[in-house]
Amino acid sequence: xxxxxxxLHGFTLVELLVVIAIIGVLVSLLLPAVxxxxxxxxxxxxxxxxxxxxxxxxxFHDTRRHFPAGGHNDSPPYGTxxxxxxxxxxxxxxVFSLPFFEQGNxxxxxxxxxxxxxxxxxxxxxxxxxxxxxxxVKLPLLRCPSSPFPERALNPTPNAVKPWIQANNYVGIxxxxxxxxxxxxxxxxxxxxVGANVTNCCGGGIASAGGVLHQASKVRIAEITDGTSNxxxxxxxxxxxxxxxxxxxxxxxxxxxxxxxxxxxxVAPPDPRLNNTDVRHFNMTTIRxxxxxxxxxxxxxxxxxxxxxxxxxxxxxxxxxxxxxxxGGVNALMADGSARFLRxxxxxxTLAQLATRDDGLAIGGDF
Numbered sequence: 001x002x003x004x005x006x007x008l009h010g011f012t013l014v015e016l017l018v019v020i021a022i023i024g025v026l027v028s029l030l031l032p033a034v035x036x037x038x039x040x041x042x043x044x045x046x047x048x049x050x051x052x053x054x055x056x057x058x059x060f061h062d063t064r065r066h067f068p069a070g071g072h073n074d075s076p077p078y079g080t081x082x083x084x085x086x087x088x089x090x091x092x093x094x095v096f097s098l099p100f101f102e103q104g105n106x107x108x109x110x111x112x113x114x115x116x117x118x119x120x121x122x123x124x125x126x127x128x129x130x131x132x133x134x135x136x137v138k139l140p141l142l143r144c145p146s147s148p149f150p151e152r153a154l155n156p157t158p159n160a161v162k163p164w165i166q167a168n169n170y171v172g173i174x175x176x177x178x179x180x181x182x183x184x185x186x187x188x189x190x191x192x193x194v195g196a197n198v199t200n201c202c203g204g205g206i207a208s209a210g211g212v213l214h215q216a217s218k219v220r221i222a223e224i225t226d227g228t229s230n231x232x233x234x235x236x237x238x239x240x241x242x243x244x245x246x247x248x249x250x251x252x253x254x255x256x257x258x259x260x261x262x263x264x265x266x267v268a269p270p271d272p273r274l275n276n277t278d279v280r281h282f283n284m285t286t287i288r289x290x291x292x293x294x295x296x297x298x299x300x301x302x303x304x305x306x307x308x309x310x311x312x313x314x315x316x317x318x319x320x321x322x323x324x325x326x327x328g329g330v331n332a333l334m335a336d337g338s339a340r341f342l343r344x345x346x347x348x349x350t351l352a353q354l355a356t357r358d359d360g361l362a363i364g365g366d367f
Contacts, residue, residue: 039326042145046236046324046331047339049141053170053234054337056100057093066220067233068096070172070213070284071117071262079112088115092254092262092283093172093213094142101141109133117261117282130260131155135163142259144169146325147238149250153258168254168283169238170333174215175208176287176352177311177319187352187359192286195318196277198308199300204280205311205318206288210356212335215263215281221335225358228336232354235332235342236324237285241312242295243303251305251314252323254283280316287355288319291330292344322351342367 060068073090074081081088091112098107110116110130117130143151143166153167178189191210195203212219212233224231237252261282288311300306304314311319322342324330329343335357342351346367353363 039146043326043331043341046144046146046326047341049144050170050234050331050333050339051337052101052141053097054333054339056097057233058337059100060097061221063100066218067212068093069215069217069263070174070211071215071281072096073264073266074112074114074116075266079114079116081112081114089118089264090115090262091117091260092168094168094170094254094259094283095262103139106134106137115264118257131163131165134165134258134260137166139166139259142166142168142170142254144236144238144324144331148240148325149238149252149255153254154250154256155258165258165260167252168259169236169252170234171237171253171322172213172234172284173211173232173355174213174281174284174286174318175210175357176355177206177208187349187356187361189356189359193279195279195307195311199302199304199306199313201304201307201313201315202278202280203307204278204316205307205313206286207279207281207318208286208355210358211286212357213284215284216265216267219357223357224335225360226353226356226363229334229338230354230363231335231357232332232342233335235285235322236330237320237322239292239323239325240294241297241320241323243299243305244296245299245303246296247299247303249305249314251312251317251320253281253285253316253318253320256314256316257282259283279318281318282316284318285320285322286311286318287322287352289321290344290348291322291342291346291351292324293321294323 070093072078147169153165155165189210192206192208194206240248241251242248263281297312298306305312307313307317311317322330329341332342333339350367
């Protein structure tokens, strides 16, 4: 009897190459879908952060009968400084809201006797002590997961100890600049100040007080006459801008010094005590440009921008646009506590109307 041994057949080189090619095609087809799903998840998380901030703002309103100031110095009702210290930098709406998103223990450690919000202080001043108390305090609610920015703010304090201060990806809406409405204007805003004719620092550009979270604001829901669902209170500044020299830059009102710093006076602009020289508002923005306008922006003589002409500069521009890493637009919190996605091709006039609490004009189209 003869035995026919079983012959084993392996894959040929051509067959292996074909299989590899098929796998590569499948991966290339699936990868965009996977990336899109991941970004959708990140965007949802970002929206949820805004909703949580909205709850905090409404809890503040329920307690104080008004929304917090977008920024305020350390004079009453936010501190104990005297009116003679009006020029000292105070804190932001985020700091004032800390007790209302389960960070009351953090808020209780802070000192509000002037200047409580600035990182540029001598050792022993309130701001230096506050940065020590907030060193390495992480607030995930201020972080959009889609943002390429580091969690840590730049915080260029001159002191030897460089604290780790949380950056803030979410910006309060101070209002809109009148130039945002074209020529001739279809809307006239008179509640604004213009900074000094400086480039990189320290004028700020145009600072409006027509929104909900502006400088020294004390806005009640009843004063949002355009309707809370039609008025934006917080949005995003969480992606890179581009200068005319090609450099990508990480300018945002909540990134240089972090979430702490806000405003240096106790009344909204125009403020004669500041002599219209330095009207910067940190962690707030005045709408002047369309969503996701990345540039190119003037680098200025030293590469730090030109606040005088654009309001977009490193330290810090009041008119840095709403910007995100989400494809096609930004997330925004409305005054009724809802959060929604605003597309980047939204007309500028509509965006400016959304930033203004009481313009009395009907918002055209679906935003």
